[in-house]
Amino acid sequence: MPELPEVETVRKGLAKLLPGRVIKSVDFDWAKSFQAAEADVKEFMVGAEIKHVKRRAKALIIELSTGYSLVIHLKMTGQLVFRSSDERFGAGHPTDSLVGELPDKSTRATIKFSDGGRLFFNDQRKFGWIKLLPTAEVPNIDFMKKAGPEPLSIDFNWKILRDRFMKRKGTNIKAALLDQSVVAGVGNIYADEALWGAKIHPSTLVKSLTARQFHRLYDELAFVLKLAIKKGGSTDRNYVDADGRKGSYLSFARVFRREGRPCPRCGREIVKTKVAGRGTHLCPRRQKP
Numbered sequence: 001m002p003e004l005p006e007v008e009t010v011r012k013g014l015a016k017l018l019p020g021r022v023i024k025s026v027d028f029d030w031a032k033s034f035q036a037a038e039a040d041v042k043e044f045m046v047g048a049e050i051k052h053v054k055r056r057a058k059a060l061i062i063e064l065s066t067g068y069s070l071v072i073h074l075k076m077t078g079q080l081v082f083r084s085s086d087e088r089f090g091a092g093h094p095t096d097s098l099v100g101e102l103p104d105k106s107t108r109a110t111i112k113f114s115d116g117g118r119l120f121f122n123d124q125r126k127f128g129w130i131k132l133l134p135t136a137e138v139p140n141i142d143f144m145k146k147a148g149p150e151p152l153s154i155d156f157n158w159k160i161l162r163d164r165f166m167k168r169k170g171t172n173i174k175a176a177l178l179d180q181s182v183v184a185g186v187g188n189i190y191a192d193e194a195l196w197g198a199k200i201h202p203s204t205l206v207k208s209l210t211a212r213q214f215h216r217l218y219d220e221l222a223f224v225l226k227l228a229i230k231k232g233g234s235t236d237r238n239y240v241d242a243d244g245r246k247g248s249y250l251s252f253a254r255v256f257r258r259e260g261r262p263c264p265r266c267g268r269e270i271v272k273t274k275v276a277g278r279g280t281h282l283c284p285r286r287q288k289p
């Protein structure tokens with residue numbers, strides 16, 4: 001599942017390509033992948049110009065000139081791929097569909113533009129979705145209502161993070177970090193990286209963390225998310241962005257998928273364990289339970 005930096009990378013790529021383009025038609029082969037009333041598609045999507053490409057939590061919002069928006073969640077295996085005669089962009093779950101001939105058997109929806117460009121929504125496992133709805137109603141859909149605050153927004157800070165976490169006092173800090181209603185967009189990779197940076201054991205109960213630890217955790221979380229966005233997300237295979245670059249965060253990761261290798265801070269071997277039901281990487285010397 002993509003985390004905030006990966007979805008932000010998709011957003012940045014599409015924001016360079018889509019605004020100003022006019023939708024000519026849409027095809028889809030699986031109604032759950034493309035949730036829209038047929039009348040709305042005709043009236044508010046076909047002929048609409050793309051105005052903005054935004055992100056909230058792990059969802060993308062494509063705003064149209066008609067006052068409607070497409071909200072997209074990639075879930076486990078979703079991809080968005082844009083092709084025109086001289087532009088190529090693909091991001092999301094790493095498979096050959098990012099670079100191969102499209103549509104293919106994983107293509108669930110194709111949006112065609114009046115200038116010949118095409119946007120493909122591919123999704124092998126069909127958990128992802130696109131919804132068409134009035135832009136004003138976007139904040140009211142279940143997904144948006146449940147999403148916690150954006151960790152990189154300018155009005156977010158360590159005290160807000162602490163207050164959000166304190167609603168999950170009795171749980172461990174890793175489970176709280178993964179809870180999308182506490183803070184938006186953090187998944188397994190950036191939870192492990194931020195906890196390592198803050199020298200906090202992932203199974204530490206929220207209620208036993210000090211103010212100083214919350215402050216460090218906030219700083220580390222912001223650091224890893226920003227670095228990952230700069231590196232184009234974490235996908236390490238077969239991924240291209242608008243400039244043809246591959247996502248490279250994993251080559252900068254300090255603990256994630258580095259079990260058995262030396263901790264970059266102290267040299268002790270990184271271990272992999274299970275916390276909150278997820279594979280969890282940590283340094284046994286500096287992250288004591």
Ligand SMILES: [Zn+2]
Nearest residue numbers: 263266283286
């Ligand atoms: Zn260490």
